[in-house]
Amino acid sequence: MQLKPLAKGRYRQRWQEDYPLIEAVILSCITETKTLKTGSHLMTQGEAISSLVLVKQGRVSLGHTARNGRSFQLGTIDCDSQLFGEMEFFTEYNCQLDIIANEPLDIMLISGDKLQQALGQHPQLALFFASAIAIDYQDTVEILTRRLLYPITYNVAFDIYHEYLNDLPVDGFNKRYLEAERFATTDRVYRRALQQLEARGFIERQKEGIKICDLDALKQFVEAGI
Template sequence: MQLKSLNKGRFATYWQNNNNLIESIIEQCIVEKKIVDEKSILFRQGCKINDLIMVYNGTISIRYEAANGRRFHLGTLDCDEHIFGEMEFFTGYLCQFDIIAEEALTVSIVNADKLYQSLIEHPKLALFFASAIAFDYQDTLDIFLKRTLYSICYNIAFDLYQHYLNIHSVSNFQKNYLEAERFGTTDRVYRRAVNELIKLDIVEKSEGKLEIKNIDKLKEFIKCKGKIPV
């Protein structure tokens, strides 16, 4: 979840007016600030989370690995006062994902006991967490459902279209095998899907990067394959 005031949803105006209060309460719960190296794992899947972590700025990636060895990457996220571990803080469950620093980062440790007490003393903070978590939950679930129910070709095309509209919260990877994991598949299947889109004259590769070649054909492909108006 992002600490900065939410600019959407039912409580948007309320959060904008109370953003300084929320930030000051969270700051009082911070007990340590430190620098972590590139590729450091901030949270490890399956481990117990004792405290939360806030990343003021920098890039992280989010990854899930199944028992059969297959991996799913949500992609990279450019942080702007993002807090991690909030779901597990409320549920007490083990960490659901690996949170990986894609570059050297300055992180702040938010003490769970202090946060617990702050939530009791400041009900506004609890309402803020509820709103922020609700957005993250629905955005993440939307990604999972599309990855599960639609073809790889459709998901690649739809992902490119979201980036074209500048409404995607996560970014892609430069390496093919990581991009394949972002779509929950193997490198071989990912490359085959990309080649199909290239043959349809929808996308092209420029300096190793996948780009939209024909936006009209892309939109028509998404409309036909996904039955979603664009």
């Protein structure tokens, strides 16, 4: 979740008003700062979480690997005061995702015990956490249900179109095999989906990436949802 107040949600005005307190309380719970190299884990799938992680700036990726070896990449985030581990803090579940630095990062560790004490002293902060977690939850469920219920060709088209609109909660990858894992499929199936979109005249594959050739037709295809 993002520590900074978001311009959406029922309590967005309250977020704006209470932000100085929210930031001060969170920063007071920091126990350690670290510098991570590219490829280092901020959090590891399956581990118990005792500290939350705050990333002021930098790019991270989020993914999950199943016991059968298949991987799902949720995507990448350009962090802007991003807080990780908040759901595990409340549930005491083990971490569900690998969160990996895509570039050198400075991170701050927030003590779960200190945060628990702070929430007891400032219970109104629970409203901030509830609102932020609810928004992240609904964004994530929307991604997952769309992946499950629509064909991969539609999902790829949706992603290309909304990447153009710059309104996706998470971004993609430059490497094609990671893009395939973002749709929980193989590189071969992902490549076939691109070929089908290219055959319809929606896009063109180029060395530097995917170019939209017919934005109106692509929009119509995505909004039809069939």
